[in-house]
Amino acid sequence: MRVGPSQEEIRRQNLGALLRYVHIHGATSRAELTTALGLNRSTIGALTADLAGAGLVSEGAPRETGRAGRPSPVVRPESERVFAYAYSIEVDRLRAARVGLGGAVLDRRETARPYGVAAAETAPLLAAFVKEMQQAVPAGSTYVGAGVAVCGLEMREEGPVHVKPETGFVDRSLGAALDAHLAPERPILVGNAADVSALAEHARGAAVGCDDLIYLHRDVGVDAGIIVRGRRLTGHGGLGGEVGHMVVQPGGRECGCGSRGCWETVIGEYALLDGAAGGGGTGRRAALSIVDAAARGDASAKAAVREVGDWLGFGVANLVNIFNPGMVIFGGTLRDVYLASAARVRSRLNSMALPASREQVKLRTPQLGEDAALIGAAELAFEHLLAAPLDATP
Amino acid sequence: MRVGPSQEEIRRQNLGALLRYVHIHGATSRAELTTALGLNRSTIGALTADLAGAGLVSEGAPRETGRAGRPSPVVRPESERVFAYAYSIEVDRLRAARVGLGGAVLDRRETARPYGVAAAETAPLLAAFVKEMQQAVPAGSTYVGAGVAVCGLEMREEGPVHVKPETGFVDRSLGAALDAHLAPERPILVGNAADVSALAEHARGAAVGCDDLIYLHRDVGVDAGIIVRGRRLTGHGGLGGEVGHMVVQPGGRECGCGSRGCWETVIGEYALLDGAAGGGGTGRRAALSIVDAAARGDASAKAAVREVGDWLGFGVANLVNIFNPGMVIFGGTLRDVYLASAARVRSRLNSMALPASREQVKLRTPQLGEDAALIGAAELAFEHLLAAPLDATP
Numbered sequence: 001m002r003v004g005p006s007q008e009e010i011r012r013q014n015l016g017a018l019l020r021y022v023h024i025h026g027a028t029s030r031a032e033l034t035t036a037l038g039l040n041r042s043t044i045g046a047l048t049a050d051l052a053g054a055g056l057v058s059e060g061a062p063r064e065t066g067r068a069g070r071p072s073p074v075v076r077p078e079s080e081r082v083f084a085y086a087y088s089i090e091v092d093r094l095r096a097a098r099v100g101l102g103g104a105v106l107d108r109r110e111t112a113r114p115y116g117v118a119a120a121e122t123a124p125l126l127a128a129f130v131k132e133m134q135q136a137v138p139a140g141s142t143y144v145g146a147g148v149a150v151c152g153l154e155m156r157e158e159g160p161v162h163v164k165p166e167t168g169f170v171d172r173s174l175g176a177a178l179d180a181h182l183a184p185e186r187p188i189l190v191g192n193a194a195d196v197s198a199l200a201e202h203a204r205g206a207a208v209g210c211d212d213l214i215y216l217h218r219d220v221g222v223d224a225g226i227i228v229r230g231r232r233l234t235g236h237g238g239l240g241g242e243v244g245h246m247v248v249q250p251g252g253r254e255c256g257c258g259s260r261g262c263w264e265t266v267i268g269e270y271a272l273l274d275g276a277a278g279g280g281g282t283g284r285r286a287a288l289s290i291v292d293a294a295a296r297g298d299a300s301a302k303a304a305v306r307e308v309g310d311w312l313g314f315g316v317a318n319l320v321n322i323f324n325p326g327m328v329i330f331g332g333t334l335r336d337v338y339l340a341s342a343a344r345v346r347s348r349l350n351s352m353a354l355p356a357s358r359e360q361v362k363l364r365t366p367q368l369g370e371d372a373a374l375i376g377a378a379e380l381a382f383e384h385l386l387a388a389p390l391d392a393t394p
Numbered sequence: 395m396r397v398g399p400s401q402e403e404i405r406r407q408n409l410g411a412l413l414r415y416v417h418i419h420g421a422t423s424r425a426e427l428t429t430a431l432g433l434n435r436s437t438i439g440a441l442t443a444d445l446a447g448a449g450l451v452s453e454g455a456p457r458e459t460g461r462a463g464r465p466s467p468v469v470r471p472e473s474e475r476v477f478a479y480a481y482s483i484e485v486d487r488l489r490a491a492r493v494g495l496g497g498a499v500l501d502r503r504e505t506a507r508p509y510g511v512a513a514a515e516t517a518p519l520l521a522a523f524v525k526e527m528q529q530a531v532p533a534g535s536t537y538v539g540a541g542v543a544v545c546g547l548e549m550r551e552e553g554p555v556h557v558k559p560e561t562g563f564v565d566r567s568l569g570a571a572l573d574a575h576l577a578p579e580r581p582i583l584v585g586n587a588a589d590v591s592a593l594a595e596h597a598r599g600a601a602v603g604c605d606d607l608i609y610l611h612r613d614v615g616v617d618a619g620i621i622v623r624g625r626r627l628t629g630h631g632g633l634g635g636e637v638g639h640m641v642v643q644p645g646g647r648e649c650g651c652g653s654r655g656c657w658e659t660v661i662g663e664y665a666l667l668d669g670a671a672g673g674g675g676t677g678r679r680a681a682l683s684i685v686d687a688a689a690r691g692d693a694s695a696k697a698a699v700r701e702v703g704d705w706l707g708f709g710v711a712n713l714v715n716i717f718n719p720g721m722v723i724f725g726g727t728l729r730d731v732y733l734a735s736a737a738r739v740r741s742r743l744n745s746m747a748l749p750a751s752r753e754q755v756k757l758r759t760p761q762l763g764e765d766a767a768l769i770g771a772a773e774l775a776f777e778h779l780l781a782a783p784l785d786a787t788p
Contacts, residue, residue, distance in 0.1 A: 210630070211630075212628075212629055212630045212634075228622045228623075228625075228627050229622075229625060229627070229628065231622075231623055231625075233622050233623070233717070234606075234623065234718075235606055235717055235718025235719065235751070236604070236605075236606045236718050236719055236720035236754050236755070237718055237750060237751070237754045238718070239718040239748070239750055239751050239754075240606075240716070240717055240718040241716070241718075242715045242716065242718070242748055242751070243715070243716050245715040245746075245747075245748055246640075246712045246715055246716055247642070247708065247711070247712060247746055248641070248644070249644060250642070250643060250708070257748060258745070259711075259745060259746045259747075314641065314644070317641070317653075318640045318641055319716075321636045321637070321639040321640055322634070322635070322636065322637050322640055322713075322716070323627070323629055323634055324628075324629025324630050324631055324632070324633040324634040324635075324636070325629065325630055326630035351652070351653060352639075352641055352653045353639075353653075354633070354636055354639055354651060356631060356633055357629070357631070357633050357636070360630050360631045360633075361630070
């Protein structure tokens with residue numbers, strides 16, 4: 001009989017499981033780890049020693065439990081010393097962060113994205129951020145890899161990345177360009193901004209414990225990171241989640257994709273900008289200024305927000321009927337539109353979604369806020385570390 | 395260190411893996427099993443002996459390979475002796491079958507469903523089928539359980555079943571009613587017709603090897619069995635796949651769900667019946683007669699089929715953008731509508747779906763035909779057997 005995985009495979013799995021646990025849950029007592037991982041005390045001790053030896057965790061004084069008996073030592077992720085770089089390439093800005101194991105943002109940079117610069121061409125700008133941030137990295141730190149969040153439209157149209165259905169994320173030209181500026185032996189992984197934001201909110205944000213969720217993301221276009229039974233919906237060719245091209249208005253406004261009446265045409269940035277008697281300008285800031293104007297009572301801005309809110313609820317109702325999700329999260333600039341029009345969104349949901357499904361869905365904004373994309377991008381790199389902790393460190 | 399699963403757990407997993415392999419692939423040589431399961435020859439021999447001892451498989455003479463050397467014995471599922479009962483409760487008919495391990499339909503019955511009889515109330519009629527079929531069961535046969543396919547609308551509205559998100563299928567009143575007529579120690583599992591049809595086509599029909607697929611099913615309503623990365627999309631509360639209530643025509647025809655312009659209102663049975671200058675009547679037969687009339691050149695029937703085909707393509711395009719599926723299968727009476735209007739469906743897809751996603755999707759009809767629901771229902775019972783082969787037999 002085959003006796004299952006080898007001792008070495010089991011050890012690697014257990015190392016990964018322990019490190020993943022403290023990466024997600026933070027400082028954890030050995031006693032809790034014993035229970036959570038179903039391993040005995042001496043095994044937890046041996047695994048912790050191995051991870052501490054590799055500089056991935058540290059053991060420290062226990063928290064006061066107030067209970068009798070010897071308290072259990074606490075295992076902490078080395079959040080200050082083990083880190084990934086995360087990038088977010090957005091339509092009108094570029095962001096970079098240094099993210100520690102455990103998900104804390106240790107350092108961050110942001111700049112406007114020059115008009116007309118393709119995603120792959122932003123690599124020198126992102127690399128400049130890294131040079132700056134590197135100066136603040138404590139001696140003895142470990143860089144484990146980098147993750148890049150790119151909006152779905154650019155992944156599709158400019159093709160900086162090739163997305164494999166299985167692994168989901170494989171870098172191409174953008175990764176190659178960044179490689180020149182980073183330790184080339186560490187992975188650079190590229191993901192859709194909506195997808196990685198969904199993963200981040202699922203792991204450590206609003207959707208902890210909710211395995212069926214839809215994270216809606218609007219930058220210029222609208223797409224979604226969809227998690228089904230705890231795993232990302234990738235689709236056959238890695239293109240799943242293009243909810244912005246669900247047609248909601250037959251014969252409606254022409255969409256950039258060539259179709260008409262796509263959801264994106266009625267809730268996208270341009271719908272909001274066109275609906276309000278424009279202060280001019282485009283981009284995230286212009287969209288948010290209309291939401292602000294509506295809050296101040298500007299009549300045409302209020303009408304535009306109402307209209308977009310109605311359509312937002314319309315599409316969400318369709319998705320609720322199709323997916324029966326436990327949560328819908330409104331990310332990107334949809335966050336502000338949702339907050340300004342929550343009553344209209346809920347009203348549409350009540351008139352269009354099936355009763356059981358609409359009762360089960362929670363409508364939320366990202367608990368990680370704008371950091372969701374950065375933390376999610378970093379998770380791509382941490383995922384590699386967690387798969388084989390000792391192989392991925394020097 | 396914990397050394398992983400126990401010998402006994404590994405043996406059970408391996409027994410299940412071997413039985414699943416021959417259940418899906420049919421007669422298989424020991425040599426092929428060795429390769430496919432990654433186990434050595436003596437282990438395969440021992441597992442086969444155990445399964446043969448329990449009457450689940452038999453070993454037989456090898457097929458002629460034309461190659462030199464001693465040919466490898468062939469392991470076959472005991473398709474004639476190990477069986478499940480399968481039921482399909484449809485809007486206007488009731489079907490039952492005896493399905494052998496390996497998926498062959500050994501016996502079948504069908505009758506009209508009396509008007510106004512709720513799903514749970516059909517149990518005596520289904521039990522009568524079982525009594526008839528039991529007379530043809532060979533001595534020494536093993537009954538492993540039963541599966542019931544019910545259309546989504548009835549699962550939702552009449553509540554014969556309670557669907558748990560995790561396992562998906564748990565019987566309530568219908569199961570209890572059937573239990574009285576069947577060996578009560580064996581499980582009776584209830585599933586949505588679209589879901590179990592999707593599972594059947596994925597396991598042994600049109601979608602073998604395609605892990606992202608949508609099986610559209612129309613009885614009176616329209617719903618879908620959706621498979622994402624090889625697993626069923628259940629949704630948070632087991633209600634995922636209600637694609638018939640995606641609104642495609644804002645302010646359109648009133649739907650039974652209380653909303654307006656649902657996809658169901660423009661591709662459902664009534665849309666077809668209302669569109670054609672009616673020969674009267676409702677139900678599956680009436681719908682199919684309109685497709686026939688269109689094929690014979692009847693002008694109003696042709697117009698109705700064209701119209702429904704356009705809307706069919708419209709909704710499919712939305713689903714293709716959202717899911718990026720590898721395949722869409724048109725089941726139930728949608729099969730005939732699709733075949734009569736395939737060009738219009740494809741044309742809508744071309745104008746509305748994103749190029750990469752529409753190029754990746756195959757449009758198909760069920761390879762298992764109308765048996766998909768019955769074979770899928772039987773799979774629910776076989777799934778229990780495969781999880782622990784020796785525990786589930788007497």
